[in-house]
Amino acid sequence: MHLNVLSQAVPSPLFEGLWRHPDDRSATGYRTMSHWTSVARKLEAACVDALFFADIHGVYDVYGGSAAASVRHAHQVPAIDPVLLLPALAAATEQLGFAVTYSTSYHAPYQCARVFSTLDHLTDGRVGWNIVTSDLRLAASTGLGTYIPHDERYDRADEYVEVVRALWERSWDAGAVRHDAAADVFTDPAAVRAVTHQGRWFTVDAAHQCEPSPQRTPVIYQAGASDRGTTFAARHAEVVFVTLNSAKRGAETVARLRRRAEEHGRGPDALRILQGMPVLLGRTDEEARERAEQFTALSSPGGLLAKWCGWVGVDLAAHPDDTPIAEILTEDGRSVVGFLASAAPDRAWTVGDVRDFIATPRRPHRFDRLMLFGTPEQVADRMEEYVEVAGVDGFNLFPCPPSSGIDDICDLLVPELQRRGLFRKAYDPAETTLRERYFGAGRRDYLGASER
Numbered sequence: 001m002h003l004n005v006l007s008q009a010v011p012s013p014l015f016e017g018l019w020r021h022p023d024d025r026s027a028t029g030y031r032t033m034s035h036w037t038s039v040a041r042k043l044e045a046a047c048v049d050a051l052f053f054a055d056i057h058g059v060y061d062v063y064g065g066s067a068a069a070s071v072r073h074a075h076q077v078p079a080i081d082p083v084l085l086l087p088a089l090a091a092a093t094e095q096l097g098f099a100v101t102y103s104t105s106y107h108a109p110y111q112c113a114r115v116f117s118t119l120d121h122l123t124d125g126r127v128g129w130n131i132v133t134s135d136l137r138l139a140a141s142t143g144l145g146t147y148i149p150h151d152e153r154y155d156r157a158d159e160y161v162e163v164v165r166a167l168w169e170r171s172w173d174a175g176a177v178r179h180d181a182a183a184d185v186f187t188d189p190a191a192v193r194a195v196t197h198q199g200r201w202f203t204v205d206a207a208h209q210c211e212p213s214p215q216r217t218p219v220i221y222q223a224g225a226s227d228r229g230t231t232f233a234a235r236h237a238e239v240v241f242v243t244l245n246s247a248k249r250g251a252e253t254v255a256r257l258r259r260r261a262e263e264h265g266r267g268p269d270a271l272r273i274l275q276g277m278p279v280l281l282g283r284t285d286e287e288a289r290e291r292a293e294q295f296t297a298l299s300s301p302g303g304l305l306a307k308w309c310g311w312v313g314v315d316l317a318a319h320p321d322d323t324p325i326a327e328i329l330t331e332d333g334r335s336v337v338g339f340l341a342s343a344a345p346d347r348a349w350t351v352g353d354v355r356d357f358i359a360t361p362r363r364p365h366r367f368d369r370l371m372l373f374g375t376p377e378q379v380a381d382r383m384e385e386y387v388e389v390a391g392v393d394g395f396n397l398f399p400c401p402p403s404s405g406i407d408d409i410c411d412l413l414v415p416e417l418q419r420r421g422l423f424r425k426a427y428d429p430a431e432t433t434l435r436e437r438y439f440g441a442g443r444r445d446y447l448g449a450s451e452r
């Protein structure tokens, strides 16, 4: 089983209002090196595959027509840039992998290629790239880009990946760097070539600036939920995040994703599929319930609305309560329609219903099926079910509360998974890169369609 732990360099990663939790260290720790190095060391001691950083650019300003709710409730603001944390975290660890979100919408592909080659060198091949296309309404307001419709964003991202992969994989031959002091040759110029690309979105005619790194191409992660997003994942991703509503119903989604990857010419073993889930643990039933009550009490309805409205691009405060939600959802909300339909298939969701649903803090102890909640034994039972019934390869866990929850994963859950023989007790020394950790020793190169 593969285990990633998700966080974000913000005061209240994932859970709105939890920065107020008395045991949590994220509120001030998110901007300190000591916090993140201790998180990384803790995860490494538990043999976790990778620490995963989510990220956005800009401030969500949809709910109430301004950024006030996001700012007030610390919804992904303030935020620091996680890319800059990685070299320091790599220096504090030896084995832990790192995956970082980097948008195809805010930076030129040439710059992306250079950043990830640098990270791959400095982490000794322990880096992954979570590809997101981002909500470009924010890009327009920050001056970082212009708005592009959802599916076209993915078309652009296809071309983006093509360019960065060409820079990583085709610009420098393996033996290009010679270090031949006697002949005064550092690099053989004949072994380095320009990548010439002229496409709809990008034009590049230059050699990559970095020599090949241990993995050349970082491990590619993706979390597309829409049909177009799933196609993108099937084409490019090596590690895919899914949010399955249940293990039983999720089996078809997992099988479809693997089938789609094969349709794109990739082998049956091309994907590692990880179920993304919040996890809230207690040593006993009673402690888990107490923690759940506390979690519910600390959750911030205003923060939840700021998050949801920004994510979906719809201001729930701007429409009468009885407006059918389907009438006002933009195309960015497509995945949400599917989610609401699966949560209550016969319900005609209105703006008021959705607002109440979103602003009501989740109650893990009332069985929130999208959350792993309970004692380590209970949580491990559900994880086992996801692996056996849905066929996922592992989990991307969202620790709750955000930092003390990491301690719980490492101190309570991992030992239980190890006791059941489901999770490693030590890193395999033969697996030196992050890709090898997922796909086995010797699997160094990107496992994309071109390797078929």
Ligand SMILES: Cc1cc2nc3c(=O)[nH]c(=O)nc-3n(C[C@H](O)[C@H](O)[C@H](O)COP(=O)(O)O)c2cc1C
Binding pocket: 053, 054, 055, 056, 101, 131, 132, 133, 134, 135, 223, 224, 225, 226, 227, 228, 229, 230, 241, 242, 243, 276, 334, 335, 396
């Ligand atoms: C586990 C997980 C992590 C994600 N991390 C980010 C992130 O850091 N930044 C971001 O802009 N989107 C993030 N997303 C959103 C996805 O990139 C994607 O936009 C979303 O799943 C909707 O997919 P769709 O665009 O195909 O509908 C994440 C999604 C999941 C499930």
